[in-house]
Amino acid sequence: MAYIISVVNQKGGVGKTTTTINLAAYLAQRGKKVLLVDLDPQGNATSGYGYDKSSLQTTVYDLLVNEADINDVIQTTKRKNIDMCPTNIDLAGAEVELVSAISRETILKRALEQVESKYHYVLIDCPPSLGLLTLNALAASSGVLVPIQGEYYALEGLTQLVDTINLVKKHLNPKIGIFGVVITMFDGRTQLTRQVTQEVQNYFGDKVFKTFIPRNIRLAEAPSHGKTIAEYDSKSKGGKAYNALALEVIKRTT
Amino acid sequence: MAYIISVVNQKGGVGKTTTTINLAAYLAQRGKKVLLVDLDPQGNATSGYGYDKSSLQTTVYDLLVNEADINDVIQTTKRKNIDMCPTNIDLAGAEVELVSAISRETILKRALEQVESKYHYVLIDCPPSLGLLTLNALAASSGVLVPIQGEYYALEGLTQLVDTINLVKKHLNPKIGIFGVVITMFDGRTQLTRQVTQEVQNYFGDKVFKTFIPRNIRLAEAPSHGKTIAEYDSKSKGGKAYNALALEVIKRTT
Numbered sequence A, B: 001m002a003y004i005i006s007v008v009n010q011k012g013g014v015g016k017t018t019t020t021i022n023l024a025a026y027l028a029q030r031g032k033k034v035l036l037v038d039l040d041p042q043g044n045a046t047s048g049y050g051y052d053k054s055s056l057q058t059t060v061y062d063l064l065v066n067e068a069d070i071n072d073v074i075q076t077t078k079r080k081n082i083d084m085c086p087t088n089i090d091l092a093g094a095e096v097e098l099v100s101a102i103s104r105e106t107i108l109k110r111a112l113e114q115v116e117s118k119y120h121y122v123l124i125d126c127p128p129s130l131g132l133l134t135l136n137a138l139a140a141s142s143g144v145l146v147p148i149q150g151e152y153y154a155l156e157g158l159t160q161l162v163d164t165i166n167l168v169k170k171h172l173n174p175k176i177g178i179f180g181v182v183i184t185m186f187d188g189r190t191q192l193t194r195q196v197t198q199e200v201q202n203y204f205g206d207k208v209f210k211t212f213i214p215r216n217i218r219l220a221e222a223p224s225h226g227k228t229i230a231e232y233d234s235k236s237k238g239g240k241a242y243n244a245l246a247l248e249v250i251k252r253t254t
């Protein structure tokens, strides 16, 4: 049985995609079989992995709206141990098109049940909202990974996020909970980051991973080459941090 | 007649709220009357201005869903020349609740028509998506201000954004167009930022404002004190940049 993790935070630009892509890379390096699902219409995880979005045949959109077989959507990547469900801009229409679909929140859950036995982990990159796409991810997941940037607005949305997870727990998926919280773009030199980080640790306690992801330009450069940080610069501070995070994730799930 | 500007980019965390709050502050300082509309369910602009979201009576949600009178929603702020339409978490339910409403995309437009004569500018802070809330903003606007962070994923969403604006132009609001593009969190030391910025300038030409907003921690600190950068640290690089941007905006609209 795979451990299915949704990477969620409705606050934009906090490192959801960067965390999904690079965590998947280091889990795979450690011999874990990983399926990466790109549930964000922006398709950043798809292009960050080097795919050309315009040339994709079947995507996550087809899975959710056209009841495509998930095996037709899964692409094997040239990277050992990582498969991907890519996405393109069509996905932007899914939320409206699914409004009156039956059991619209559990389409992804039912699709993943068919393939999860092949993987150790399924990582789902979510868009910056708590709409139907993110609900599908939460309904399908064993746990939620929340990247949080150490800045003021980061604190604002946390209660909304926790409330949404509790709603999903009550109505769609009794096993869901916060698997972990990871501090991203950490810059220990600024008081603001230290203050916000302290508040996050007070709020989430030991759910906060010990590994903080530092602000590191190499992480922002890697996707422009279609590479993960493990491929682009594994010796960078960002690479080492995601490698350490992967180890913590494995420890928490075994 | 007010010039109505939507601050839009579906990419998350690019500085939409920071730009809306601080541009409004410097336009007001130069004697322009400004109405700031917070159309993001996260309510960052509302709290960035120092409002306590839990104590608000009527909000943008009531305007869109309960047909509240916009004059009941507008709050005068203690800041000269700036009024605000605040928001709270209720707004997160609006998109689903409005799915079958008649003329759901033009509710905001019709509401603003009643008050726009009192202002020089209306600035609308949008959520990181191109859903119904952002469509309402686009339908009501004279122009779109697009903040763009100089990083790789920033380029990904531009064609989707331009396509959406063109759709709105064709079906909802013939006068809309890109009013301007502003480079945010600019760090000239990194090659990545310089490269992406060059590509943005190639794509948008002279729509790109000459003023680049530098990465400046004081901009991230100000909202934790409920202050604009003009109040918190007007001599900072961030303060000077938004002041210069306000001057450019005034020049383009007179």
Ligand SMILES: Nc1ncnc2c1ncn2[C@@H]1O[C@H](COP(=O)(O)OP(=O)(O)OP(=O)(O)O)[C@@H](O)[C@H]1O
Pocket: A011, A012, A013, A014, A015, A016, A017, A018, A019, A040, A044, A126, A127, A128, A184, A185, A186, A213, A214, A215, A216, A217, A219, A220, A221, A238, B010, B011, B012, B013, B128, B151, B152, B153, B154
């Ligand atoms: N630790 C880091 N150091 C430096 N840059 C980073 C780091 N993590 C992410 N970035 C960069 O910051 C930007 C935002 O990150 P990312 O796109 O992963 O966030 P996101 O939460 O997925 O955004 P969205 O809400 O739009 O989906 C990207 O340009 C990314 O390359």
Ligand SMILES: Nc1ncnc2c1ncn2[C@@H]1O[C@H](COP(=O)(O)OP(=O)(O)OP(=O)(O)O)[C@@H](O)[C@H]1O
Pocket: A010, A011, A012, A013, A128, A151, A152, A153, A154, B011, B012, B013, B014, B015, B016, B017, B018, B019, B040, B044, B126, B127, B128, B184, B185, B186, B213, B214, B215, B216, B217, B219, B220, B221, B238
């Ligand atoms: N020029 C800047 N320098 C440093 N920090 C900045 C700058 N502009 C914005 N920030 C900080 O970066 C984060 C993202 O900015 P902001 O919240 O304004 O973006 P946004 O596009 O409104 O995000 P969202 O997509 O979630 O609505 C915030 O913590 C903000 O304080």
Ligand SMILES: [Mg+2]
Pocket: A016, A017, A018, A040, A044, A125, A126, A127
């Ligand atoms: Mg993302």
Ligand SMILES: [Mg+2]
Pocket: B016, B017, B018, B040, B044, B126, B127
């Ligand atoms: Mg915002």
